[in-house]
Amino acid sequence: DGGITQSPKYLFRKEGxxxxxxxxxxxxxxxxxxxxxxPGQGLRLIYYSQIVNDFQKGDIAEGYxxxxxxxxxxxxxxxxxxKNPTAFYLCAxxxxxxxxxxxxxxxTRLTVL
Amino acid sequence: xxxVEQDPGPLSVPEGAIVSLNCTYSNSAxxxxxxxxQYSRKGPELLMYTYSSGNKEDGRFTAQVDKSSKYISxxxxxxxxxxxxxxxxxxxAMYSGGGADGLTFGKGTHLIIQP
Numbered sequence: 001d002g003g004i005t006q007s008p009k010y011l012f013r014k015e016g017x018x019x020x021x022x023x024x025x026x027x028x029x030x031x032x033x034x035x036x037x038x039p040g041q042g043l044r045l046i047y048y049s050q051i052v053n054d055f056q057k058g059d060i061a062e063g064y065x066x067x068x069x070x071x072x073x074x075x076x077x078x079x080x081x082x083k084n085p086t087a088f089y090l091c092a093x094x095x096x097x098x099x100x101x102x103x104x105x106x107x108t109r110l111t112v113l
Numbered sequence: 114x115x116x117v118e119q120d121p122g123p124l125s126v127p128e129g130a131i132v133s134l135n136c137t138y139s140n141s142a143x144x145x146x147x148x149x150x151q152y153s154r155k156g157p158e159l160l161m162y163t164y165s166s167g168n169k170e171d172g173r174f175t176a177q178v179d180k181s182s183k184y185i186s187x188x189x190x191x192x193x194x195x196x197x198x199x200x201x202x203x204x205x206a207m208y209s210g211g212g213a214d215g216l217t218f219g220k221g222t223h224l225i226i227q228p
Contacts, residue, residue: 004156006156040220042220043157101159101203101205102159104149104158
């Protein structure tokens with residue numbers, strides 16, 4: 001089955017720790033995105049990547065880092081510099097050859113203890 | 114003024130009713146309009162996609178875009194309890210690859226269909 005997978009589904013972090021959220025897609029999509037979703041605030045763009053080895057900051061990149069070494073993978077690291085990391089994190093992908101929209105993974109719920 | 118406005122609800126209607134969900138926007142450059150459905154603790158799934166103005170129908174769902182009024186709607190006919198979810202509108206000005214190509218989302222409307 002083609003799709004986007006995110007792992008883990010739930011993640012708990014102690015304050016001061018870095019954690020990495022995984023996002024993998026087998027849709028052969030070029031562009032990938034990370035969003036953060038908080039209650040009442042909708043989706044906010046953290047980082048996006050249009051091609052391998054290239055990525056750009058979104059609206060709320062501070063305290064986050066990403067890499068794009070493979071087309072299929074776009075991991076997000078939540079660093080200790082992110083002051084309020086508890087949220088639902090969503091990864092999405094889009095192909096340049098298809099209609100201009102994005103397809104989402106199932107999400108990772110990160111909780112800071 | 115926010116770029117995309119969407120009433121958060123909750124909107125509660127009886128089963129079988131016609132549901133109308135709406136978004137307004139301020140950026141006249143938006144050309145691509147989407148509706149996503151998101152169940153609790155799940156990722157959003159694409160429901161409807163339209164380009165520019167007009168209507169698009171898919172089963173019980175109809176998406177409507179009025180660019181002159183900067184207003185988009187999603188209608189759900191014969192609503193079912195399984196339609197209970199949060200509905201997010203999203204829009205984009207640029208086709209793929211053009212600069213900052215993330216979507217602009219509304220905050221979502223929480224819909225409850227009462228059996």
